[in-house]
Amino acid sequence: MEKIKDLLSFFGGKEKLKEFARQHETPAYIYAKSIVEHNFLAYQKHLSENQGRVCVAIKANSNPELLKILAAHGAGVDVVSWAEAQRALDCGVPGQKIVFSGVGKRRSELERAIDAGLAAINVESQAEFELIQNLCKEKQKRVRLSFRLNPNVDANTHPKISTGMFENKFGMDHLQVEDLYKRSHQDPWIQAVGIHFHLGSQIFTQDPYDQALDQAFTLIDQLRKQSMIVEFLNVGGGIGLREQSIEEHIHAIEMHMKKIVDESHGKNIKIFVEPGRSIFGNAGILLTQVLYRKQTSHKTFVIVDAGMNDYMRPALYEAPVHLEYLGESKNHETMDLVGPVCESTDTFAKNITFTVCMQGDILAMMHVGAYGYSMSSHYNLRSRPAEFLWDGAQYRCIQEEILA
Ligand code: LLP
Secondary structure: OOHHHHHHHHHHHHHHHHHHHHHOOOEEEEEEEHHHOOOOOOHHOOOOOEEEEEEOOHHHHHHHOHHHHHHHHHOOOEOOHHHHHHHHOOOOOOOOHHHEEOOOOOOHHHHHHHHHHOOEEEOOOOHHHHHHHHHHHHHOOOOOEEEEEOOOOOOOHHHHHOOOOOOOOOOOHHHHHHHHHHHHHOOOOEEEEEOOOOOOOOOOEEEEEHHHHHHHHHHHHHHEEEEOOOOOOOOOEOOOOOOOHHHHHHHHHHHHHHHHHHHHHHOEEEEEEEHHHHHHHHHHEEEEEEEEEEOOOOOEEEEOOOOOOOOOHHHHHOOOEEEOOOOOOEHHHHHHHHHHHOOOEEEEEEEEEEEEOOOOOEEEEEEOOOOOHOOOOOOHHHEEEEEEEOOOOOOEEOOEEEOO
């Protein structure tokens, strides 16, 4: 727990956060600018411009102010809809630094991607490839494509966030990728430039990456032997986040990048990475206030003003919530921490032993900067919460609360 406590200092510290909560509506997301930057630079330092690119997966967090900070550091982005691509363009990320993944890109999205000249569209199926071929021919425009390999590797993560197995809808097998790569070679409008994989999210071991890298390099060798050009290998994102200090997290990124760069050494290939959670996760907290204590004959419920619409990972994946108490109580009790949404799954923690929370007390949910706000909704016609940035001196509102 100490490690997490230290983390609060990156958000202004306990006292400032309490003062913030007295002056602003809760729930509210707060991001630490310095953590976003640290995390990004830990990746970036391993990849100079000619060694590859860090394409931040902005589905994890697409706040424009955070994107502008990353763009200023030279970040590329990984997007999964044209709206994400447009937001990145608006925030100063050039088209040549954008990769576009996803199994279900619409025709209009592909048209825009072709017009914008992206770094690559990640092709996920033969049908998508053929649509792109037709669009390029109609438009008489060239496009850069990379092909998403499904290596059928178990990333040992929650099944709901695994993407690199045949069971999952993503990517194509080795033979399909090889076939489409060759077909690109025959098409004057298609420039095949890379191979892509993404194994899943919340991955804590290097082994799945090693297995996928092996497969990808075998495929790349085969393609090159047939005179195809492979500029880059995109190894996706996936580095996990748990209750850990900033230093431990940065260390995990460094070790991952070192391994990837070492294994690709001498292969004459650029490396792209697409981190999402490991850039934003520990850079965001959600402040919430205790609305009521409710004692039943069975248990104690502590009801807070944040709900599953504000932070849905516990409801969706049984993700644990790391809590920090900002009140004055000293005693502990066993309780359920729940939100106001009309669903029993609107539960952040069940039967935990935690500090006795009184009405009005403030809690911080830690490590919620990734897939927190970006997955929030207006369910029950609740507002989407405001977002603030702590820049080391002050809290700046970077997204007003949105009323339903
Ligand atoms: N690249 C691609 C193609 C992806 O699909 C994803 C995430 C990433 C990169 C970034 O992965 P990360 O570094 O963030 O693990 N909502 C879930 C996570 C879904 C991830 C989807 N794809 C959660 O809250 O755990």
